Amino acid sequence: MPRLTPVDIKERKTKGPKLTMLTAYDYHFASLIDQCGIDMILVGDSLGMVVLGYDSTVPVTMDEMLHHCRAVSRAVEHALVVGDMPFMSYQTSKEDALRNAGRFLKEAGCDAVKLEGGSHFAETISCLVAAGIPVVGHVGLTPQTASSLGGYKVQGRDFDAAKRIYEDALAVADAGAFAIVLECVPTALAALITRSIDIPTIGIGAGDKCDGQVLVTHDMIGLFEKFTPKFVRKYVNLAPQIKEAFLTFKEEVEAGKFPSNEESFSGGEEAVLAIESKETRAKT
Numbered sequence: 001m002p003r004l005t006p007v008d009i010k011e012r013k014t015k016g017p018k019l020t021m022l023t024a025y026d027y028h029f030a031s032l033i034d035q036c037g038i039d040m041i042l043v044g045d046s047l048g049m050v051v052l053g054y055d056s057t058v059p060v061t062m063d064e065m066l067h068h069c070r071a072v073s074r075a076v077e078h079a080l081v082v083g084d085m086p087f088m089s090y091q092t093s094k095e096d097a098l099r100n101a102g103r104f105l106k107e108a109g110c111d112a113v114k115l116e117g118g119s120h121f122a123e124t125i126s127c128l129v130a131a132g133i134p135v136v137g138h139v140g141l142t143p144q145t146a147s148s149l150g151g152y153k154v155q156g157r158d159f160d161a162a163k164r165i166y167e168d169a170l171a172v173a174d175a176g177a178f179a180i181v182l183e184c185v186p187t188a189l190a191a192l193i194t195r196s197i198d199i200p201t202i203g204i205g206a207g208d209k210c211d212g213q214v215l216v217t218h219d220m221i222g223l224f225e226k227f228t229p230k231f232v233r234k235y236v237n238l239a240p241q242i243k244e245a246f247l248t249f250k251e252e253v254e255a256g257k258f259p260s261n262e263e264s265f266s267g268g269e270e271a272v273l274a275i276e277s278k279e280t281r282a283k284t
């Protein structure tokens with residue numbers, strides 16, 4: 001089955017069912033997600049925090065993103081793969097944005113790029129779209145600039161902030177994005193945006209009225225232990241189970257219980273005897 005296209009994704013706004021998106025950063029997770037029929041795989045710059053151990057998404061580089069996008073792209077047959085443009089890969093100029101966005105498609109097998117920001121980046125989005133690069137927008141809480149937004153917290157509760165986010169979403173849609181991520185905004189604001197634009201809204205901490213939902217995979221499977229945002233549902237809690245496996249391995253090796261005969265290879269005794277007797281002869 002070929003990969004979904006931006007046109008397929010856009011149509012789901014009216015035709016349903018709701019869209020699903022998860023993040024992946026490597027071949028195996030991407031393959032598991034793809035086998036489950038998730039519509040879109042985002043190689044998010046959350047890579048920096050959940051895989052590379054940075055404190056924020058700010059340090060993530062183009063090279064790191066492309067490296068992980070390539071691994072994901074090699075695995076994915078059905079989902080639409082979105083590469084996240086890292087901090088300062090598109091803010092500096094439209095030329096930089098074009099060059100870097102193009103690399104996600106040409107060098108890393110992505111089908112689209114995502115970038116954070118609203119009205120200020122509408123012209124950049126238009127440029128990318130005009131060049132044939134499908135774009136997913138991202139407004140509300142934008143982690144690359146979280147510190148100027150007062151940290152990782154809900155955005156758009158008062159009139160001014162809600163109006164700004166609403167106008168940002170409209171500008172992103174008008175600029176030609178085919179979908180938009182709404183992060184950490186109240187349900188009522190996400191609902192207003194969802195009924196005001198003709199592209200699908202993909203919510204993360206934006207309530208149930210969006211056209212789709214995205215989660216960071218390492219959050220929803222309980223692999224990321226540093227903190228759990230309020231909007232995350234842990235569908236499985238893997239970290240304790242994985243640690244249990246590591247601890248049992250350590251105990252069993254130390255106690256001589258691993259490996260067993262079933263986990264070892266038999267034969268070769270004659271060869272060993274011959275080597276031993278040769279060595280004994282050589283010494284005497």
Ligand code: KIV
Nearest residue numbers: 023044045046181214
């Ligand atoms: O980088 C990321 O994983 C994201 C999601 C939170 C939407 O941008």
